Amino acid sequence: MESPLTESADLPWLTTGRTKLLQGGHKHHCLLITGPPAIGKYLLALDLANRLLCENPAEGGACGSCWACHLVSGSIHPDLHILMPETYDESDDSTLLNHAHRYLDTGQSSQKRKPSSQISVDNARLLSDALLGTSRIGGRKVALVLAADTLNRNAANAMLKVLEEPVGTTHFILVSSYPYRLPSTIHSRCVRVECQGPSSKDISTWLRARHPVQEKQLSALLLSGLGPIELDEVLQNEELKPINALITYCMGDDDEIPHGLGLAARCANIGLERALTILQSMALATVRESAKGQTPAAGRGLFQDVKFSLRAFHKLGLARERVRSAVDDQLALEDICAWMCGGHSQP
Numbered sequence: 001m002e003s004p005l006t007e008s009a010d011l012p013w014l015t016t017g018r019t020k021l022l023q024g025g026h027k028h029h030c031l032l033i034t035g036p037p038a039i040g041k042y043l044l045a046l047d048l049a050n051r052l053l054c055e056n057p058a059e060g061g062a063c064g065s066c067w068a069c070h071l072v073s074g075s076i077h078p079d080l081h082i083l084m085p086e087t088y089d090e091s092d093d094s095t096l097l098n099h100a101h102r103y104l105d106t107g108q109s110s111q112k113r114k115p116s117s118q119i120s121v122d123n124a125r126l127l128s129d130a131l132l133g134t135s136r137i138g139g140r141k142v143a144l145v146l147a148a149d150t151l152n153r154n155a156a157n158a159m160l161k162v163l164e165e166p167v168g169t170t171h172f173i174l175v176s177s178y179p180y181r182l183p184s185t186i187h188s189r190c191v192r193v194e195c196q197g198p199s200s201k202d203i204s205t206w207l208r209a210r211h212p213v214q215e216k217q218l219s220a221l222l223l224s225g226l227g228p229i230e231l232d233e234v235l236q237n238e239e240l241k242p243i244n245a246l247i248t249y250c251m252g253d254d255d256e257i258p259h260g261l262g263l264a265a266r267c268a269n270i271g272l273e274r275a276l277t278i279l280q281s282m283a284l285a286t287v288r289e290s291a292k293g294q295t296p297a298a299g300r301g302l303f304q305d306v307k308f309s310l311r312a313f314h315k316l317g318l319a320r321e322r323v324r325s326a327v328d329d330q331l332a333l334e335d336i337c338a339w340m341c342g343g344h345s346q347p
């Protein structure tokens, strides 16, 4: 049975980056941790934040037993500030959520609308104002910004002043899977740390050690292109069935020629963002494997044609951006599914 992920040491592919980061990360006041989605970058960032606040840090990280460490693990350290969007899909870690609570809009208005996948300017200002004050405990202040690429332009501007002229000893750790979306003004103030993602074999070995998963299910999961942390949650929450259904449908294994409505229905069962990621990953697998002269694993059914897969990859990327910028989800879904299953002879 799986155990909850509490530190980056639980993730073997982060070992090298972890050692380097924990030994030298405290030397820079603003770090930008990047790498593929859902590989556990948030755990690395949390471990570094903990090491920065710890009263007796060692080479390998925080001591885990001092007062500051207890405050961090209890999600009540007043000088650890965590900012992230209301929907942060890389983790439902309770330490993270409890700490982030003070910058999430939990007022009545939020109950009437869809939770935002972006960091709002109001929340960025709240963080910025809090950091202009002195440290509550008298040591460092650490600001962790997860999914930093979801800071919109105004929110990024709201943070620039504290990034440029921090009060006291303030460390910023920004985490992003899509750093190209961040404005250059943020990039220029950060030292970038790139994390390598795991290979398919690494993911497979790790998942197998945590879940009783069958070989066939594992192959489909690896084809989904989702990161290991997300796959771990899929298995933990028993969400495998709809993902398998979408992949099987696209591969033409259902004895049914994929059509727009059928595809849209299977995507809706998964959630649009995740479904688009899976479709894009299947399209990319065909292109990559064809380029290597291999028979693509996803290259049956919908993604059998390389040229179509290449165009689908780009269109799915655009659809993901549309969804991100809050265009009507259902409309975006029907649009891309209709194109993929019929209209793709059109440019």
Ligand SMILES: [Zn+2]
Pocket (backbone or CB within 6 Å): 054, 055, 056, 057, 062, 063, 064, 065, 066, 067, 068, 069
């Ligand atoms: Zn400690």
